Amino acid sequence: MADDAARDYRDTVFLPETPFPMRGGLPTKEPEILAKWAEADLYNAIRAKRQADGAPLFVFHDGPPYANGPIHIGHSLNKILKDFIGRSRFALGYDVDFVPGWDCHGLPIEWKIEEAYRAKGRRKDDVPVGEFRAECRAYAAHWIEEQGREFRRLGVLADWENRYSTMDYTSEAAIVAEFHRFVASNQLYRGSKPVMWSPVERTALADAEVEYHDHNSPTVWVKFPVVEGPDVADGASVVIWTTTPWTIPANRAVSYNPDIAYAVYEVEALEEGLEFAPWAKVGERFILAEKLAADVFAAAKVAKFKGVDTIDCSGMELAHPLANLDSYYGFAVPMLSGDHVTDDAGTGFVHTAPGHGQDDYVVWLAHGHREIPETVDPDGAYYPHVALFAGLKVLETEGKKVGKFGPANPAVMDKLIEAGNLLARGRLEHSYPHSWRSKAPVIFRNTPQWFIRMDEPLEDAAHAGRTLRETALEGIESTAFYPDAGRNRIRGMVESRPDWLISRQRAWGAPLAMFVDKETGQPLHDADVNERIVTLIRAEGADAWFTRPSGDFLGNHDPERYEKIEDILDVWFDSGSTHAFTLENRPNSHWPADVCLEGSDQHRGWFQSSLLESCGSRGRPSYKALVTHGFTMDEQGQKMSKSIGNTIEPQTIIKESGAEILRLWAAVVDYSEDQRIGKTILATTTDAYRKLRNTVRYLLGALADFDDAERVAFADMPALERHILHRLAVLDVQVRHAYETYAFQEALKPILDFCQADLSTFFFDVRKDCLYCDRPDSLKRRAYRTVLDLVFERLTIWLAPLTPFTMEEAWLTRFPEAGSNCLRVFPETPADWRDEAAAGRWEKVLKVIGVVTGALEIERREKRIGGALEAAPVVHIADADLLAAFEGLDPAEFFRTSQATLLAGEGPAGAFRQDEVKGVAVEPHKAQGRKCARSWRILPEVGGDSRYPDLSLRDADAVAWWDARHAGAGQETVA
Structure with a gap:
């Protein structure tokens, strides 16, 4: 032996x-797993299994990303979170319907195609609409394919084979059918009012398409001479302040607030030693809000002034500040009372151009005026009839200076100086509306557009006399929000939003496919016509509306009598209609969706357009719950920007570390806030x-x-x-x-x-x-x-x-x-596993273990022991509950030592203690005995079994068991 x-x-x-393996090798391993999932048609396989098990249906509606470029880190967070929802609901035992989709119409794609044509020396207007739209469609199709591949690489489990897009022929037909619902219910109207307009893109924009950036604007203080008023106003001028000098030719009134105190002031002295002469003159009289007079005179370089008398502005009439240069401006300018006027800044008066501002428009109509002047054309240039300024542009729309101020502002200021009615000017950096897509500044411009009424009572069964706004607000209250703060955010936006502007003057989109009676101006209500429209679009796409003659749709109606509307729908109407063709009347789905998830910006975007579209067409939201995530910032909390160079590309992370790392990051962060x-x-x-x-x-x-x-x-x-x-x-x-x-x-x-x-x-x-x-x-x-x-x-x-x-x-x-x-x-987890009473025991055990570990760490540091198996601590426990927690346990096993002794009591003064655990003292003695050759524990019993003189009794028994089972297999055994 x-x-x-x-x-x-x-x-x-x-x-x-x-x-x-210890190392995941995720960049290599993940594609292999994805290939196996694809081969197994995993998504449908899970659905089939859940349906066979009778699982409840859970519908997740995917808000469509825009198909115009590679995915970025925000896309990745969004789609990963959506995948968390889908996979977790599968794991919770649901049958999950999750159809991914894309938003394909709209300005960014159209802009890209226009740029491509310009590079070839062709203007968009010279390209047949069918050809242009085909280019847009091909561009979007390319990016749907690319983004879909990148989303799948993230591991997103969805019905990719049946993905939707807003440009699919069936989708375009469904969008138009949704639009017809609003026409039929008289929620649609054509109105001429100032809307946010992008001269660069030549189209109206809705609130959700506008974002605000700091912008440097010229400011002017302008004199409006008093023509009619109280005696104290004779020879005086009302002064207004504006950051849009170019709107002065469109002025038709000046607004004031009766609750503000106004007075007449006379200039007594001007500042001296200036490089230029102030435009104010000694002896001139100005009407200003008392609270703001000093600020105005400081801007006008007036050194000394005096108050003449207070004044009531009601009933006063003024002259236009350019009236003495051209008879075009020879109309009277009335003073109109309005609550929108404040004395927080400016002069206490508001220059009112009803064609270029919402407040201006409202106060103008409120005082009985109906005619809204049209001053600038779709390019943002003054119409030919605008005296002194015809053809001048407010903003540059072509060339290297696209989006910069054009010649309109300086030209107006020069003419105000010539007329003697510019009091002062300056510059102001302030928050200014810009197009969400082109990033160029926008203007308010009066133009005929189509709107959906927010405040018209609807008498159909779905609304029962409620307005669209009321229906939407009730829908918000019935919706679950994660986090709940989203409720207040979207509610505030819906409460204050104007009527929904849904028409755009562009080419790439679903059309407002309707006819308008040229005599009455009213839309044609004919179900047969609508059916022909939808049928042809379903067969040929929305291109049919733009390429086919009116007679193909009108049937027996005279095409000469009807105007064919060729505006396209707001893309938010497109995406807000997705529920109609991805959820409704689809097998193994249901309406409304159980949940939608998007970024917090979608409270003003897709969340809201889906809400308004479904509430307007069906009387309730198209979803039961909304989940909101924040934006992804860099490590310093800055917004990511290619120009700054602080972007993190998901493709790079996946290539270097694997998609699993990106997914784990998305799970670790609090996605409801902005994350880094x-x-x-x-x-x-x-x-x-x-x-x-x-x-x-x-x-x-x-x-x-x-x-x-x-x-x-x-x-x-x-x-x-x-x-x-x-x-x-x-x-x-x-x-x-x-x-x-x-x-x-x-x-x-x-x-x-x-x-x-x-x-x-x-x-x-x-x-x-x-x-x-x-x-x-x-x-x-x-x-x-x-x-x-x-x-x-x-x-x-x-x-x-x-x-x-x-x-x-x-x-x-x-x-x-x-x-x-x-x-x-x-x-399922057996109920008897849960034992709250026993759980407290282990907190006590862990407290004692922590003290013992602390004592042994000192022994190792001082090199009195090499490791815990060389120790045999004596642990004194004064707390009876702590001591009782070890009943039935081998303390040496829990201390990871070879031996251990527990004693009741405080222990000697020199024992190791920790302040945070009272009543536990440790004497870190060395273990006595021999070291077991198998387990390395030091025990007096080693050698107690004569068959294995270098083993503890436990180890000897285990080896004997092992030897017995390996006897005759070539393994040396012990007799």
Whole structure:
């Protein structure tokens, strides 16, 4: 026989082994998994399984991204969060309907195609509309394909084969049919009012298409001579202040507020030593708000002035400041009272150009005026009839200076100087509306447009006398919001929004496909005509409306009598109609959607247009719940910008680290707020992923060859294993609730904490000696592996919505023939696992372990021991509850020492203590005995079994068991 003292026991020790690698190799591994999912038609396979199981239907409606470029980090966050919803609902046992879609019409694509034509020396107006629209369609189709590929690379599980787009022929037909609903219900009207207009893009813009940026504008103080008024006003001028000098030719009134105190002031002296002479003159009289007079005179370089008398402005009439230059301006300018006038800034008066401002328009109509002057054309240039300024542009619309101020402002100021009615001028940086898409400034411009009424009572069954605004506000109250702050945001916008401007003067979009009677100006109401329109568009696309003659649609109606409207619909109407062709009347779906998720900017965009469209056409929102995410910033909290160079491209992250890292980042952050990303943050995310992967890897290794024959019933498990099952039961409730409420961070964080605190640093560490060295048939080892199996079963499905690639890899590593992990649902958790009373025990055990660990760290640092197995701490516990917590436990196993003794009492004065844990004192003695050659524990009993003189009794028994099973297999055994 061989000398046992020299035997190598490594073959008898169970060391976890698994082919699951420590390094994920995600950039290579993920495409392999995606290919297998595609081959298995995973999305439809899950749906088929859920439907066979009778699962409830859950409809997620995808708000369409715009098809005009590669995806950016904001796209990635958005689609990953949507995938979290879809996958988590599958895992919760739902049949999930999730059809991805794209928004394809609108100005950005049209602008790109125009640029391409300009580069070839062709003007858009010279290109046949059919050809132009075909170019737009091809451009959008290209980016749908590209973005779809990038979204799938993120792991997004959806019905990609049946994706929708707003430019599909069936979609365009459905959009037009939705538009016809509004026409038929008389919610549509044509109105001439000032709207936000982009001269650069030559189209009207809705509120949702406008964003505000700092802009440097000229400011002018202009004199309006009094023509008729009280005696004190003789020879005086009312002074207005504006940041839009170009609107002075469109002035028709000056507004005042009766609640503001006004007075007449006389100039007594001007500032001296200036490089230029002030335009004010000594002796001139000006009418101003008392609160603002000093500010106005400071701007006009007036050194001294005096108040003459207070004045009532009602009934006064003024002369236009350019009247003495051209008779075109020879009309009287009335003073109009209006609540919109304040004395917070300016002069206390508001220059009123009803064709160029909403407040101006409202106050003009309120005082009985109806004619709205048209001053500038679609290019933002003065019409030929505008005296002194015909043809001058407000903004440059071509060349290198696109979006910059044109010659209109300086020309108007020069003429005001010539007329003697410019009092002062300056510049002001302020927030100014810009086109969301071209980024160019916009203007308010009076133009005939089509609107949907917000405040007209509707008598149909869906509205029962409510207005669209009232219906929408009621719909907001019935909708669930995550977070709830979104409710107030969208409610405030709907409460204050004007009528919905839905017409655009562009080419690429779904048309306002209707005819208007030239005599009455009213839309034609004919169901047969509408049916022909929709049928032809369904067959040929919206191009049919622009290329076919009117007679193809009108039937027996005389084409000469009707105007064919060729404006296109606001793209928000397009996307707001998506519910009609992705949810309604589709098999295995339902209307309204259970939830929609988009960025917080969509409270003014898609969330709101979907709300208004569905409330206007059906009397309720097209969704039951809205989930909102914030914007992604760089690590310093700055908005990402290519010009700054602080963008993080999702394609780069995927190539270098894998999509799983991006997904884990999206799960870690609080998406409801603006979140940050950058190299440091991604490095932290990668570290968290590594720890998570190592937890799964340990489980796979520790569970090698585990089968049901080894399983231990819950009633027979040791207390520690029962505690881990209690933690699983608690986690099950937390994780389910988090997913149900779209709180993905609250699903991930407790799982990560459990993996680190409960498993890696406690359960795994305490039981590793048992796993490695106990007999495989021991109850404790079997119970441990049983619990590891239950942990693995739950972790792999709980984490599957967030890190599907890794959990798929882990599941198939262990069960290669079991089918995709994604097919699974959350397993039910037995009620008896939960034991709140016992949970408190382990908090006490951990407190004592913490004190012992602190004592042993000092011993290691001082090199009195090399490791914890060289220690035999004597632990004095004065607190009876703390001491009782160890009843039935082997303290040495929990302290990870070879020996340990627990004693009741305070302990000696020199013992180690921690201030935060009262009543625990540790004497860190060295272990006595010999070192076991197999487990390395130091015990007096080593050598107690004569067959194995270098082993502890436990290890000797385990080796004897092992030897007996390997006898005759070429393994040396001991007699």
